[in-house]
Amino acid sequence: MIQVFSKRQDKPHSYGYGEIDAPVFDPIEFAISPNGTDWTSCFDMPDMDGVYCTRAPDVQPAVMTDNLKKVGLQDGSRLLSTSYSTRELKMETYFDGIDEGDAMLAYDALQRFLISREAYWICFANWPQRMYYVRAKLAAPTFTNEKSWTCEVTFTDLIGLSRSVGTTQDTVYGFGNNLKQKPQYAFSTSKFTVYNGSNVLIDPERRGHPFKMTLNGSSNGNLKITNKTTGDFVHGTSDLKFNGSFVIDGVNPKLNGEGCLLDLTKDDNVITLQIGDNDFEVENFTGTVSFDFAEWWLS
Structure with missing residues (x-):
């Protein structure tokens, strides 16, 4: 089976008794891949320690583009074909560090992880069997104090559809598949x-x-x-x-x-x-x- 997310046993989670360094929320893990097979998780990047996704993209509407043709004097147009167009996905991130330098380095690490000349696949742990083919754009960080910031990341979904992680020969099952039983292939x-x-x-x-x-x-x-x-x-x-x-x-x-x-x-x-x-x-x-x-x- 394809390993998308970190194998760590100590993944970041909302704080429990005595865990004073843990966040007050459950961070959402995300991972990226150049080919949909080999994945790198944000939780496996030491430079991104403390950089958390607080909100993954919501369920996105599909955007369709119609190819139309006018026929003589007939009213309206004729539909020749349709295709799904690009769309935007938004992710919210948060960091609370030691000092201003720590906060600056954390933002730099997030940018190095997500910004690329080439498109790549991204997958979020709250919908773990789906991936999107994207390029990312980071907003400037909004500092709440000298050591803490929030940042909105906008992904351009280049295909306009989500794709299964794996194929029917190596399926990753999860939330939203709507399967009553495992299909045969x-x-x-x-x-x-x-x-x-x-x-x-x-x-x-x-x-x-x-x-x-x-x-x-x-x-x-x-x-x-x-x-x-x-x-x-x-x-x-x-x-x-x-x-x-x-x-x-x-x-x-x-x-x-x-x-x-x-x-x-x-x-x-x-x-x-x-x-x-x-x-x-x-x-x-x-x-x-x-x-x-x-x-x-x-x-």
């Missing part, structure tokens, strides 16, 4: 159902969503994989015979690690996943089928 029968817990259609071609379908086994040709819910299918020719692995990685087919686009028919050969249940049928194949994709949510 590996199958050995010719007919099965794949659950997409996202709030959007998984579309590797038009939306660029990571998606991988792996068939380990054998086929004597004319392989066909159909998502009966969406009508999508992948259809191999009679030459697509194998004993090994056939993979659809996004929109790219691979046979035992080598590209095999010419071994497919000239149909679309792209698989999408509708929100919720997707009923599949696999023909002319014996073996196992597995699905690996990230989930996306509006909030």
